Amino acid sequence: MLSGEDIWCQLFSEPGAGSDLAGVSTRATKDGDHYIVNGQKTWTSLGHVAKYGILLCRTNPDAPKHAGLSYFIIDMRSPGIEIQPIVEMTGMHMFNNVFFTDVRVPAENLIGDENRGWELARETLANERVTLARAGAQWGWGPTAADLIALVRERGGAPDAITRQRLAQVYIEGEILRVYRLRMVAARVSGKLGPESSVAKALSDPHGQHIFRLARDLSGAEGLLKEVGPLGADPTWWANGFVFSPALTIGGGTSEVLKNIIGERILGLPREPEPDAGRSWAETRRN
Ligand SMILES: Cc1cc2nc3c(=O)[nH]c(=O)nc-3n(C[C@H](O)[C@H](O)[C@H](O)COP(=O)(O)OP(=O)(O)OC[C@H]3O[C@@H](n4cnc5c(N)ncnc54)[C@H](O)[C@@H]3O)c2cc1C
Structure with a gap:
């Protein structure tokens, strides 16, 4: 897994459970030395090429929603799994x-104790947010603010005052994030990483959108019609990154x-008001 030889996927979100992840309704019912899983997951990145998945399921519908979930590893080639592609507006199928x-x-394949999956899911999401907040503008991948600034310098400087202001803005955001990431590393090393990864991702996602929007504006009118990079640069990453960028503030x-x-x-x-407090998942209102 660490070497990246086996691709894994995350089977958390469902049509009725995204932000309210603890509301998942895919069921896992114990049957001897197996669990029987029925339900649907959605937005599963790389599900079609993954060998294994991490799966969040409801094992006790009569417990409060956070207390009846379990966390499994599932072999994606198991009989009974059907995968249907969703093609994104980038034109790609992820x-x-x-x-x-x-x-x-x-x-x-149950990880941890039955009905204690929520703690593991939260830990998974906190770690995912660290990864998604790395320096590249597309969730840690692709160009950085520094790459865009270098490109503008190389191709003759910022053409106008507004562009200079926007370049300075992405530089400032990039520097704040760089320092914040160092704090997260220090917190992780001392075993104290908590909800800080949410701050990093909340800063990093709009930062990525600012970089791609500025790059698109530097692509000129041609950039509205076809895949071109800023100031005539190679479009790789830039054009696709711009079309992908609305997703940055949604996923993870x-x-x-x-x-x-x-x-x-x-x-x-x-805390937010919890209208279903004290009720079991089976009694809660659902989408
Ligand atoms: C590129 C990408 C990759 C993804 N990959 C995966 C994957 O591999 N596996 C997986 O399981 N999921 C994946 N997802 C799904 C992702 O986790 C969900 O889209 C996300 O959690 C939001 O859920 P939702 O889409 O159901 O939106 P909803 O939860 O329905 O939210 C709709 C809107 O309501 C707002 N909202 C919801 N609740 C609140 C609240 N309490 N307070 C204020 N506002 C609120 C949201 O901010 C949003 O604007 C991916 C999504 C994207 C975009």
């Missing part, structure tokens, strides 16, 4: 719908959800 019909998962936790986490867990503000 996402999938994944359907489970009586899929048998060995009980030994939307900006609004990240701000809720920051408000509650870092600033100590009151």
Whole structure:
């Protein structure tokens, strides 16, 4: 897994459970030394090429929603898994719908204790946010603010005052993020990384959008019609990155959800109202 030889996917989101991830309804029912899985996941990146997936399922519908979830590893070649592609507006196929019909998962593939999956899912998402907040503008991949600034310098400087202001702005954001990432590394090394990764991602996603929007504006009128890079640069990364960039503030936790986490867990503000508090998942209102 660490070497990247085996591709894995994350089977968390469902049509009725994205930001409200604890509301997932895909069921895993114990049957001897297996669990039987039925339900649907969506937006599963790389599900069509993944060998294994991490799967969040409901194992106890009669417990409160956070307390009835379990976390499994699933072999994506198991009988009963059907994968349907979703083609994105970039023209690429990364996402999938994944359907489970009586899929048998060995009980030994349960990670941690049954019904304690929520803690593991939260830990997974916190670590994912660290990765998504690396320096490249597209969730850690692709060009950085420094790359765009170098390109503008190389090709004759910023053409006008507004562009200079915007370049300075992405530089400032990039520097704040660079320092913040060092703080996260220090927190991880000392075993104290908590909700800080939400701050990093909440800063990093709009930063990526600012970089790609500025690059698109530097592509001129031609950039509206076809794939060209800023100031005539090679379009690789830039054109696709711009079309992908609205997704930055959605996947891995939307900006609004990240701000809720920051408000509650870092600033100590009151929690969001929970109309379903005290009810079991089976009794909650669902999409
Ligand atoms: C590029 C990309 C890759 C992805 N890959 C995967 C993957 O591999 N595996 C996987 O499981 N999922 C994946 N996802 C799904 C992603 O996790 C969800 O899209 C995300 O959690 C948001 O859920 P949703 O789309 O259901 O939106 P919703 O939760 O329906 O949100 C809709 C809107 O309501 C707002 N909102 C919702 N709740 C609140 C609240 N409490 N307070 C304020 N505002 C709120 C949101 O911010 C958003 O603007 C991916 C998404 C993207 C864009």
